[in-house]
Amino acid sequence: MTSTATTHTANRRRVAAATIIGTTVEWYDFFIYANAVALVFNKQFFDPAGGSVGQLVAFASIGLSFLFRPLGAFLAGHYGDKIGRRAMLVITLLLMGAATALIGLLPTYAQIGIAAPILLLLLRVLQGISAGGEWGGAVLMAVEHADPKKRGLAGSFPQLGVPLGMLLASGVMALMTGVISPGAAFAEWGWRVPFLLSIVLILVGYWVRRSVDESPVFQEIAETKSQTKAPIVVLLKKYWYLVLLGALVFAGNNAPGYMTTGGFITKYTTKDLHMDQTQVLVAVAVGSAFWFITTLVGGILSDKIGRVRTYQIGFVCSAIAVFLIFPIMNTGSIGMLYLALALFSVGLGFTYGPQAALYSEMFPASVRFSGVSISYALGAILGGAFAPLIAQAILDATHNTFGISVYLCIVVVLGFVAVSLIRDRQGIDLSIRNEEEQASGATVFEKVESK
Known part of the structure; x- marks a missing residue:
């Protein structure tokens, strides 16, 4: 018994490390x-547009990748529910790394003309497909x-990779500038x-992800041959309302988040407020460290007081913060x-x-990969x-900047309403054996089926 428990603990630690890395x-x-968009791409790749128009086009290229996230989510969700979670993780990692490294090798507009932004946008599309599936x-x-x-704690580990990725990206850029x-x-x-540098990081990530076991839920699905033939069709037919609610919840987080991760704050502080770009990048990196801490606390707190209540506290904090950050900056x-x-973090x-915990507990096991992936991808678009393009246009x-704060607050309020309609199912059995219970009662409007 002790040996089995020790093995489980060790495996969970490997999974935690693999998901974070x-x-x-x-x-x-x-x-x-x-x-790069905030600092240099408007001149290197979108030079003909010039000035503020060039910057708008550059920010629009960030949004372009989001439009292809659903495609990545559909593909990864379909195959993730059929052939496994781990295989899709490795494939998406390699796709993202290849696209990123190729961007580093691209000739600029001055060198090859209009082909430069076209190739850049194609590689950005590949990044979007990968992010949607990963x-x-x-x-x-x-x-x-x-x-x-x-x-809640375990699900916060892959979430921590986002502020860590931002910290690393900002830190490397600050070192370069x-x-x-x-x-x-x-x-x-x-x-x-x-x-x-992505080439080195991808090799490390590939090695780590190959070293972990497949999800026990999918192992059970495979052993019992319970794979759904068309998981996305089933998802959209039976659980479309959960996808919509999940998308609105993530939109409430994502719109404020992309003020920093989408480069708008970096551009605004360096170009409009004329602050030193290296100091700003360092500040964004430190802000990412704060975000790392609050994400971890948010995951732990959701195990104590529930996912929905933690979300509600977070959305109230965001609604206040969006009106404070610009006057402070x-x-x-x-x-x-x-x-x-x-404060923003x-x-x-x-x-x-x-x-991660909220989404995983919303969807039945046989369509769970599709459900969480598509909800996430649609929320990222909404x-x-x-968000950076809209903020710049405002x-x-x-x-x-007051209009930007109003826009962000509206999206945050929509997220608050959406998460308040979801029933907290903390601790529900996620295995395929419990799919009947998983398939009902995910919202406050649904009756909970008793066993």
């Missing part, structure tokens, strides 16, 4: 693009391996180095920027840490896809 690598790749597999590996009483290739050297060649003080990002973490039209 793997998602960190994936999101480093994704966020390094947003940093998240569902990572969270299910973490949550389905976890102790039912600690799913401030130490290795300052000034003109960064625009010439320095921006390429962070993209090419507008002081032009780097110290106040640190304060703004720290509280709501972001509390609405991000519990997400919330984060064009700023250009009004010449102040």
Whole structure:
């Protein structure tokens, strides 16, 4: 008994390490693009548009990848529910890494003309497909391996890869702009180095993800031959309302989150407030560290007071923060920027840490990969896809940031309402044997089927 318990504990630790490392690598790749957009891509690839239009087009390229996340989610969800979680994790990691490294090798507009932005956008599409498929597999590996009483904590591990990826991306960019290739050297060649570093990170991530066991829930599905032939069809026919609620919940987190991860705050503070770009990148990296901590706390807290209540606290914090951060940043003080990002991280973490556990407990086992992946991908489109573009457009039209705060608050309120309609099913048996209970009672409007 003791030996079995020890084996389970060791395996859970390997899964935790694999999900954190793997998602960190994936999101480093994704966020390094947003940093480059804020600092250099408008001139390197979108030069003909010029000025603020070029910056808008550059930010729009961030949103483009989100439009292809559902495709990645559909593909990974379909095959993840049929051939397993681990296989899809490895495939998405390799796809993301290859696209990122190739961006680092791309000629600029000055070198090959219009082909440069076209190739850049194609590679960004591949990043979007990978990101759309990666998240569902990572969270299910973490949550389905976890102790039912600690799913919030276990599910926060893959979530931690996002702030860690942002911290790593911002830190590497700060190193390039401030130490290795300052000034003109960064625009010439320095921006390429962070993209090419992805090759090393992908090798590490691949090795780690290959070392963990398949999810026990999927092993049971495979052994009992319970795979659904068309999981996405079943999902959209029977559980479309859960997908919609899940998407709105994530949109409430994602729209504020992409002010930093989408590069808008980096661009706003460096270009509009004329703050030093290296200092700003360091501040964003430190803000990501705060986000890491609050995400972990959010996951742990959801095991204590429930997923929904933790979310509600987080959304209230976000609704307040969106009206505070811009006046604080507008002081032009780097110290106040640190304060703004720290305040912002509280709501972001509390609405991000519990997400994996909440989503996993919403959907039946046979369509769970499809359910969590598609909800996440659609929420990313509704919330984060064009949040930097919308924020920039509001700023250009009004010449102040209050309208941005109003826009973000509206999305946060929608997220609050959506999560309040979901029934907290903390600790529910996630195995295929319990699919009948999993298939009912996920919202406050549904009757809970008793066994």
